[in-house]
Amino acid sequence: MSRLEILKTYKIYIGGKFPRTESGRYYVPEGKGGKPLGNICQSSRKDFRNAVVAARSALGGWATRAAFNRSQILYRIGEMLEGRSAQFEAELQQQGSSASAATKEVQAAIDLCIYYAGWCDKYQQVFSSVNPVSSSHFNFSIYEPVGVVAAIAPEKSSVAGLLGTVLPTIAGGNSCVVLASESKPLCAVTLAEVLATSDLPGGVVNLLTGNREELLPWMIGHMDVNSFVASDLTDEQVANAKAASISNLKRIVISKNDPAKEESPYPILATQEVKTTWHPIESSIAGGGKY
Amino acid sequence: MKISPPDFSKFPPVDQVGIAERAARFQTRSIKTDAKHSGLRTVLKMIDLTTLEGADTPNKVRQLCYKAGHLHDSIPNLPPTAAVCVYPPFVKVAREALGDSSPVKIAAVSTYFPSGQSTRKQKLEETRRAVGDGADEIDMVISRGKFLSGEYDFVFDEIAAVKEACGDARLKVILETGELATLDNVRRASDIAILAGADFIKTSTGKIASAATIPITLVMLLAIRDHFFKTGRMIGMKPAGGISKAKLALHYLVMVKETLGPEWLTNEWFRFGASSLANDVLMQIAKLEDGRYQAAPYFSKD
Numbered sequence: 001m002s003r004l005e006i007l008k009t010y011k012i013y014i015g016g017k018f019p020r021t022e023s024g025r026y027y028v029p030e031g032k033g034g035k036p037l038g039n040i041c042q043s044s045r046k047d048f049r050n051a052v053v054a055a056r057s058a059l060g061g062w063a064t065r066a067a068f069n070r071s072q073i074l075y076r077i078g079e080m081l082e083g084r085s086a087q088f089e090a091e092l093q094q095q096g097s098s099a100s101a102a103t104k105e106v107q108a109a110i111d112l113c114i115y116y117a118g119w120c121d122k123y124q125q126v127f128s129s130v131n132p133v134s135s136s137h138f139n140f141s142i143y144e145p146v147g148v149v150a151a152i153a154p155e156k157s158s159v160a161g162l163l164g165t166v167l168p169t170i171a172g173g174n175s176c177v178v179l180a181s182e183s184k185p186l187c188a189v190t191l192a193e194v195l196a197t198s199d200l201p202g203g204v205v206n207l208l209t210g211n212r213e214e215l216l217p218w219m220i221g222h223m224d225v226n227s228f229v230a231s232d233l234t235d236e237q238v239a240n241a242k243a244a245s246i247s248n249l250k251r252i253v254i255s256k257n258d259p260a261k262e263e264s265p266y267p268i269l270a271t272q273e274v275k276t277t278w279h280p281i282e283s284s285i286a287g288g289g290k291y
Numbered sequence: 292m293k294i295s296p297p298d299f300s301k302f303p304p305v306d307q308v309g310i311a312e313r314a315a316r317f318q319t320r321s322i323k324t325d326a327k328h329s330g331l332r333t334v335l336k337m338i339d340l341t342t343l344e345g346a347d348t349p350n351k352v353r354q355l356c357y358k359a360g361h362l363h364d365s366i367p368n369l370p371p372t373a374a375v376c377v378y379p380p381f382v383k384v385a386r387e388a389l390g391d392s393s394p395v396k397i398a399a400v401s402t403y404f405p406s407g408q409s410t411r412k413q414k415l416e417e418t419r420r421a422v423g424d425g426a427d428e429i430d431m432v433i434s435r436g437k438f439l440s441g442e443y444d445f446v447f448d449e450i451a452a453v454k455e456a457c458g459d460a461r462l463k464v465i466l467e468t469g470e471l472a473t474l475d476n477v478r479r480a481s482d483i484a485i486l487a488g489a490d491f492i493k494t495s496t497g498k499i500a501s502a503a504t505i506p507i508t509l510v511m512l513l514a515i516r517d518h519f520f521k522t523g524r525m526i527g528m529k530p531a532g533g534i535s536k537a538k539l540a541l542h543y544l545v546m547v548k549e550t551l552g553p554e555w556l557t558n559e560w561f562r563f564g565a566s567s568l569a570n571d572v573l574m575q576i577a578k579l580e581d582g583r584y585q586a587a588p589y590f591s592k593d
Contacts, residue, residue, distance in 0.1 A: 049584050224586030247583060 009039040010185065012047060012209060013192035015054030016202015021210070022046050029183050031094045040185045043210035045218040048150075048177065051206035052224050055148045055175040058203025063145045063173040071120035074171060076198040078113030084194060085110070088159055091186040095158060108260065109160040115263050116167040123172070123265050131276070138281040143272040145173035146251055147226030150219040152179045152212060154232045157260040159187035164259030165229060166205055168267035174227070177206040179219070185209040220244040220252075227251040227271050231259050294487065296447045302482050303517075305474040305510055314506040317546045324579075327541070331576050332370060334540045334568070335362060337558045339398055339529065341376040341566045342593070343405075343497065352381040354593045356388035359395045363573045363590060366580060372569065373558035374398045374428060379421040386425035398428040398463070402453060405467075405496035407432035411449060418456040429453070430463045430564075432496060433480060435470045443483055450487035463491035463529055463562075466511075469501030474510050481514035491527035497564060502532025505546060512550040525554070531564025537575040540568055 009026070011018040023044035031037040041047075062070075081088070085106045092102035124143055131139040149169045154161035158181055169176045180188030192207045208215070220228055220241045228241055228250055238254055245252050253270040255262070322330055340359045342351060352375075359372045374396035377385055385397045399421040403409035418429055431453050437445045454462050464484035468477050484492050492511055494503040508530045515526045528547065534540055540563060547555050555561050570592075574585040 045584075052584070218584065221583040222586075223583055223589060248586065248589075 007036060007038055010041065010189035010209065012041045012043055013189070013196070013205070013207040014047065014051045014203075015058070015206065016196060018192070018196075019047075022050070029185065032096045035094070037094060037186055040189075040209050043179075043208040043215065045215065047208055047210075048215055048218050049222070051177040051208060052148060052150075052222055054203040054206055055177050056224055058201055059145075059148060059175040061201055062170070062175055062204045065173070067121035067124065070171065070173065071117045073199045074113055074117035074120060074167065077194060077200065078110050078117065080194045080198045081106070081110050081113060081191075084190070087190060088187055091190060092158060095184045095186055105157065105160050105260070109163050112160060112163045112167055112263070116171045116268070119265050119268055120171045123268050126265065127269060133278075136281055136283055138279040139276065140279075141274050141276040143172065143269065144275050146271045146273050147174060148224060149174045149176040149227045149229055149271050150178075150222065150225045151176050151228070152216070152219070152230040152233070153181055153188070154259060155181045155183060155212075156232075157181070157258070158184040159191060160260035161231075161258070162188055162191060164262060164267075165231065169227075169229060169271045170200075170204055172268045172272050174271050175204045175206075176229075177208065177219075177225075179212060179215055180207060180209050182210065182212060216241070217244070220250065221247065223248045225250060227253060229253045229255070229271065231255040231257070294451050296444050297482075297486050299443045299479070299483070302479045305478045307474055310474060310506045310509055314504075314509050314546075317505060317509075317549070318542050320542065320545050322541050322545070328576070328579055330541045330544055331537060331572050331579075333544060333556065334537065334563065334572050335576075336370045336373060337562050338372040338569050338572075339374045339376040339531075339562050339564045340372045340569060341497070341531075341564055343376065343378060343400060347378060347381060349381065349384045351593060352377055352384045353388045356385050356395070358569075358591060358593055359389075360393070362569060363577070366573070366576060369573075369576075371395050373562055376400065376430065376564060378404070379417055379424070379426075382421050382424040382426045396427040397425060398430055399424075399426040400430045400432075400465075400496075402431040402449075404430070404432050404465075405498040407434050408436075411452060414449070415452060415456045418453055422456070422458055422460045426460055428461045428463060428491075429457050430465055430493060432465045432467060433484065435467055438471070438476070438480060438483075443479075446480075447483050447487045450484055450489060454488035461490040461527075462488065463493045463527070464489040465493045465496055465531075467496055467499070468494050468503075468507045468511075469499045474507070477507055477510045478514055481511045482518075485514060485518050485526050489526065491529050491562070493529040493531055493562075493564065495530075495532040495564075497532030503530035503534055503564075505542065508543065509546060509550065512547065516551055519551075525560060527560040527562065528555070529562040529564055534563055534565050535567045535571060537568070537572045540572065 021041035021043050025042040026039045027042050028036045088106045089102040128142045133139045151165050153165045241252050359375050362369045376398040379399045382399045401418045402414040466480045570590045577585045
């Protein structure tokens with residue numbers, strides 16, 4: 001008698017825990033050859049709301065962490081990913097990738113972790129500035145995280161695209177709620193298992209699976225979300241996002257590049273606020289001989 | 292008038308498992324749309340907006356009084372809260388701020404809240420002064436040390452004496468259930484307070500970690516119900532501390548309705564002692580009206 005296969009129920013990741021969707025809805029995406037991939041949670045607006053609460057409460061601790069420590073944790077994510085690369089490759093192949101493409105994507109994902117780990121304690125030095133002003137002031141601009149970020153990971157790439165979306169936001173001290181690819185969700189949930197075991201405080205990254213059309217209005221409408229990040233929306237969705245963002249001046253970031261492939265510090269800056277400070281200062285030259 | 296203490300050995304024991312099961316059922320109710328909307332407004336009307344901090348100042352109390360009548364002006368027709376709850380020295384300030392004809396009552400905690408460790412003379416003096424300053428309601432604490440040592444007569448007499456000192460003001464008796472250890476004790480303390488003349492019984496001071504819970508409130512509601520069946524006198528209930536979410540507050544209302552009946556669903560007979568509950572309720576009402584999930588920074592803190 002042949003063995004009855006168990007179809008895994010993949011859970012979502014909120015506040016460091018793995019709940020099922022509160023809605024009790026699941027969908028079964030098809031993988032290679034029409035084979036069912038697993039029971040995937042179809043998250044509801046309430047799951048999103050709960051995730052925002054978790055992200056908000058995790059924000060303070062994460063944003064005030066030493067930049068170097070954030071860097072260590074991002075590096076750790078890369079290490080944990082490396083250790084489980086075989087599982088990720090297998091899942092990518094289940095979802096339809098060729099063996100070589102799967103290997104390439106996992107390697108790219110690990111490289112993204114290391115890349116953004118490096119930037120954690122460097123973007124501030126590189127992009128902050130001391131500004132020339134016409135009075136006796138020391139005037140400087142520094143970057144601060146914008147807050148809670150809602151993000152939609154690219155549909156066509158399962159793990160690298162998701163990490164390319166999430167890593168720049170958390171490297172800069174934001175917390176985020178990210179909706180994984182609907183048709184290729186397996187790696188996202190496995191990635192959550194990686195995040196849960198890599199010193200990343202619960203709630204900094206919250207991972208949902210489900211339908212983009214359904215959740216998008218809630219993501220862009222939520223008053224407690226400070227920024228919205230995506231890369232592959234339709235023109236109509238972008239227009240709606242921009243219109244809804246007026247309610248709380250949400251920053252809408254639509255990347256033109258593929259986050260799976262982009263290695264650049266600019267996605268970090270996209271979810272940063274610039275704070276400029278004026279500090280009175282005397283000029284030693286204008287002060288005459290008193291110095 | 293001196294009331295003689297009852298026979299304390301006659302107080303009924305509490306079925307702990309039964310209470311836990313019944314309490315769990317209240318929390319499985321799903322309250323939506325119109326019922327939710329009207330429930331949330333009812334909750335607002337029942338809130339004793341509270342500030343009981345060492346750091347309280349007259350201006351903080353004035354601000355609280357303003358908030359009690361103007362919960363969130365961008366939503367029209369919101370009701371005021373039932374009362375503001377302050378320390379006795381702030382009663383005068385609150386009375387000045389609210390005026391004499393305000394629908395918002397002033398509740399003062401008394402009898403050396405929160406510990407209650409003081410002489411009876413001092414407790415009565417404090418109570419009389421608060422009433423004289425204009426308090427409509429007095430929230431007293433029982434002497435838990437005496438209660439736990441079995442000196443029920445002492446606790447009974449003390450409540451009766453404070454009730455007398457209250458005059459026309461309504462008396463809420465705080466049992467501080469977190470310190471009473473068992474549900475049997477909660478029931479016994481409730482019965483003592485009710486028989487000694489309490490107008491309201493209240494769970495907690497909000498100053499210790501363990502505060503109001505659904506099971507403890509249920510035990511107290513049952514004491515109120517038994518007393519009502521016996522004598523026809525209604526007693527009010529005030530859970531306080533730890534109720535900060537609108538959903539939980541709605542579950543409390545369900546419990547009150549199903550245990551005592553709709554007569555208790557007014558702020559004359561049921562209150563929430565809370566500081567942050569009001570804002571969560573406001574956020575839920577705003578969500579119902581506006582369709583978007585709300586954020587705390589858009590609602591006034593005090």
